[in-house]
Amino acid sequence: MRRLAEEKITALHGAGGLMMEKLLVERIIPRFKIRAAGPIGLDQLDDGAVVDLPPGKLVVTTDSHVVKPIFFPGGDIGRLAVTGTVNDLAVMGARPVALTMAIVLEEGFPLSDLERVLESAAAALAGIGVALVAGDTKVMGKGEVDGIVVNTTGIGVAARPVSDAGLRPGDFLLVTGPVGDHGMAILAARNTLPLESPVESDVAPLWPALAAAIATGGITAMKDPTRGGLAAALNEMARKSGVGVEVEEEKIPVRPEVRGPCELLGFSPYELACEGRAVLGVAPEKVEEVLRALRSHPLTAAAQVIGRASSEYPGKVILRTAVGGRRFLEMPLGDPVPRIC
Amino acid sequence: MHLELSYFRDPRWAEKFRRILGHLAPREPVKIVHVCGTHEITIAQHGLRSLLPETVEVLEGPGCPVCVTSTQDLDCALKIAEKGAILCTFGDMTRVPGTRMTLEEARAAGADVRVVLSAADAVAIARRHPEKPVVFFAVGFETTAPGTAAVLLDSPPPNFFVFVSHKLIPPALEALLAREPRKIAGILAPGHVSTVIGAAAYRPLAEKYTVPIVVAGFEPLDVLYGIALLLRQLRAGTAEVENAYPRALTKTENHRAKKLFRKVFEVGPAVWRGIGEIPGSGFRLRPEFAAHDAAQEFGVTGEVGEERPAGCLCAEVLMAQALPTDCPLYGRVCTPMIPVGPCMVGMEGACNIWYHYSGRPRL
Numbered sequence: 080m081r082r083l084a085e086e087k088i089t090a091l092h093g094a095g096g097l098m099m100e101k102l103l104v105e106r107i108i109p110r111f112k113i114r115a116a117g118p119i120g121l122d123q124l125d126d127g128a129v130v131d132l133p134p135g136k137l138v139v140t141t142d143s144h145v146v147k148p149i150f151f152p153g154g155d156i157g158r159l160a161v162t163g164t165v166n167d168l169a170v171m172g173a174r175p176v177a178l179t180m181a182i183v184l185e186e187g188f189p190l191s192d193l194e195r196v197l198e199s200a201a202a203a204l205a206g207i208g209v210a211l212v213a214g215d216t217k218v219m220g221k222g223e224v225d226g227i228v229v230n231t232t233g234i235g236v237a238a239r240p241v242s243d244a245g246l247r248p249g250d251f252l253l254v255t256g257p258v259g260d261h262g263m264a265i266l267a268a269r270n271t272l273p274l275e276s277p278v279e280s281d282v283a284p285l286w287p288a289l290a291a292a293i294a295t296g297g298i299t300a301m302k303d304p305t306r307g308g309l310a311a312a313l314n315e316m317a318r319k320s321g322v323g324v325e326v327e328e329e330k331i332p333v334r335p336e337v338r339g340p341c342e343l344l345g346f347s348p349y350e351l352a353c354e355g356r357a358v359l360g361v362a363p364e365k366v367e368e369v370l371r372a373l374r375s376h377p378l379t380a381a382a383q384v385i386g387r388a389s390s391e392y393p394g395k396v397i398l399r400t401a402v403g404g405r406r407f408l409e410m411p412l413g414d415p416v417p418r419i420c
Numbered sequence: 421m422h423l424e425l426s427y428f429r430d431p432r433w434a435e436k437f438r439r440i441l442g443h444l445a446p447r448e449p450v451k452i453v454h455v456c457g458t459h460e461i462t463i464a465q466h467g468l469r470s471l472l473p474e475t476v477e478v479l480e481g482p483g484c485p486v487c488v489t490s491t492q493d494l495d496c497a498l499k500i501a502e503k504g505a506i507l508c509t510f511g512d513m514t515r516v517p518g519t520r521m522t523l524e525e526a527r528a529a530g531a532d533v534r535v536v537l538s539a540a541d542a543v544a545i546a547r548r549h550p551e552k553p554v555v556f557f558a559v560g561f562e563t564t565a566p567g568t569a570a571v572l573l574d575s576p577p578p579n580f581f582v583f584v585s586h587k588l589i590p591p592a593l594e595a596l597l598a599r600e601p602r603k604i605a606g607i608l609a610p611g612h613v614s615t616v617i618g619a620a621a622y623r624p625l626a627e628k629y630t631v632p633i634v635v636a637g638f639e640p641l642d643v644l645y646g647i648a649l650l651l652r653q654l655r656a657g658t659a660e661v662e663n664a665y666p667r668a669l670t671k672t673e674n675h676r677a678k679k680l681f682r683k684v685f686e687v688g689p690a691v692w693r694g695i696g697e698i699p700g701s702g703f704r705l706r707p708e709f710a711a712h713d714a715a716q717e718f719g720v721t722g723e724v725g726e727e728r729p730a731g732c733l734c735a736e737v738l739m740a741q742a743l744p745t746d747c748p749l750y751g752r753v754c755t756p757m758i759p760v761g762p763c764m765v766g767m768e769g770a771c772n773i774w775y776h777y778s779g780r781p782r783l
Contacts, residue, residue, distance in 0.1 A: 403471065404640070409777070
């Protein structure tokens with residue numbers, strides 16, 4: 080029989096002693112293929128990493144991930160934790176250079192689940208050639224935290240950083256693929272509603288898919304529509320940019336298997352989270368070029384123009400509905416599905 | 421299903437209706453009232469107000485069952501929960517303020533309040549917990565009352581009780597018309613309720629108050645068609661009951677539903693929040709079902725609590741005398757996160773719907 084400490088996380092794993100080092104050296108570190116972005120990285124187990132930065136502006140972002148369930152159709156908390164941070168860098172116009180990862184585990188968390196999560200995070204990083212340079216593991220008592228929390232911090236470099244406040248009247252609004260997949264996949268996976276959906280989460284790192292589009296210099300504003308979905312992203316862009324935005328319902332891609340359950344449950348697909356999409360504002364003269372660049376990568380192949388910015392109703396988003404009516408698309412109150420990312 | 425939905429959302433037909441409505445537009449401003457949260461959601465979600473003539477205003481009356489549930493009934497439900505029963509009800513009901521607190525707050529204080537999707541779910545809970553009384557707080561109009569009636573006729577376990585707060589739409593319409601005769605130019609009647617009670621139920625109202633009544637469905641084109649028929653009647657000066665929902669409403673009477681209701685309920689007066697007592701507007705259990713009557717089992721009576729927080733216009737909104745945006749609290753003090761009045765809580769409440777889908781401005 081295997082001993083408990085070999086199957087489940089115990090308080091000892093987080094105590095900084097030999098158990099911890101064993102866990103790190105044997106179970107965690109070797110999974111990550113790229114472990115340094117400079118002279119000191121993960122292997123050295125030093126107090127910090129030293130990173131060689133390519134030229135450009137430094138972009139930093141951080142996010143803690145608490146998704147429930149931790150394994151869901153199309154992904155898991157490991158892939159999500161890498162994706163969330165990489166995408167935040169990408170929509171800032173930055174090439175991701177290195178990530179750190181801090182994990183908080185609940186006592187009793189199965190080691191096999193931890194291994195699956197790490198394997199998945201490592202695969203996501205390896206897929207885009209980004210290094211994991213530092214990390215931390217803490218264990219909390221039973222009931223003090225729900226299973227696992229994964230924080231990632233990312234640094235990237237941008238030749239020309241893109242904010243979410245740069246929309247100008249006349250700019251086109253683009254979305255890189257169908258919206259609401261992640262939110263619906265999580266909702267269906269929770270089994271709390273009489274609902275089955277074949278939808279998989281869209282969770283995927285958007286770098287390097289966005290690289291060519293960024294290089295055109297035509298993107299005036301960009302955001303990843305995570306919590307609060309497309310509605311929140313557009314409202315935030317409109318408000319911060321001081322412009323109005325009008326989008327057409329007919330042009331917003333939503334899978335029928337997302338729209339159907341939304342109709343039944345009274346959710347708006349525009350408020351459901353995405354984890355592999357970007358919303359872009361693009362200067363009119365660059366739209367064709369940006370669309371071509373996006374459509375050349377499989378992750379953004381379904382990119383589409385959904386509307387335009389104007390000086391009408393600054394700070395607000397207008398939706399031209401499928402029947403031809405017009406209304407404001409309001410900032411969502413909160414995500415209809417809590418604990419999604 | 422997807423095909424059918426898109427058919428009733430065809431923008432080419434919507435454009436035709438926009439032009440027809442333009443031709444039928446009354447010269448003087450008119451007020452059309454519907455009494456259904458689902459109608460309001462369709463109108464707001466699809467931006468239909470932007471397709472209506474400027475002189476036509478459409479308002480939601482007492483169409484949100486959660487919103488019109490009286491504080492007395494809510495207080496009774498609270499007391500039942502505090503007496504140790506498992507109290508089951510629909511989700512948004514748990515957030516409506518009673519005199520002392522909401523059911524959600526009662527749950528936080530230790531009461532066992534559960535959200536169910538149907539009366540049958542509550543019966544299932546009762547079967548799982550034979551040792552505890554399980555009470556279904558039954559709110560809703562003629563569309564949800566059959567569900568309550570059905571479980572009571574299907575020999576529920578002895579620990580299952582119902583606290584009945586079901587209400588009837590035609591008497592509420594009458595109260596609306598009686599309070600402000602001639603101010604309401606037409607009524608868009610709810611399609612689902614009408615399939616249960618039959619369109620004939622509206623005829624006495626149309627005659628007594630010389631007001632056209634059109635039963636309409638819930639897709640955008642259904643609503644536009646219903647409004648077009650109302651405007652046509654206004655122009656012709658008629659006051660008929662018309663059916664703009666023929667694909668669902670096929671008969672003028674629904675004898676089966678009436679029989680089901682008669683077996684389980686009797687009609688009596690009911691108190692509507694913001695409106696007051698309306699005669700013949702509520703269901704209560706027939707004596708044969710006394711063994712499942714939560715009001716008797718727990719001996720609860722409601723207090724006449726605070727019906728209206730200062731500044732709240734819910735009563736006027738429920739009587740179609742004010743728009744949500746007329747309320748000084750709307751969007752400032754009163755939001756779906758921290759609702760003050762019931763119209764901001766109920767998912768079918770006009771204020772809640774306007775907050776989500778933006779009823780104003782007419783773009």
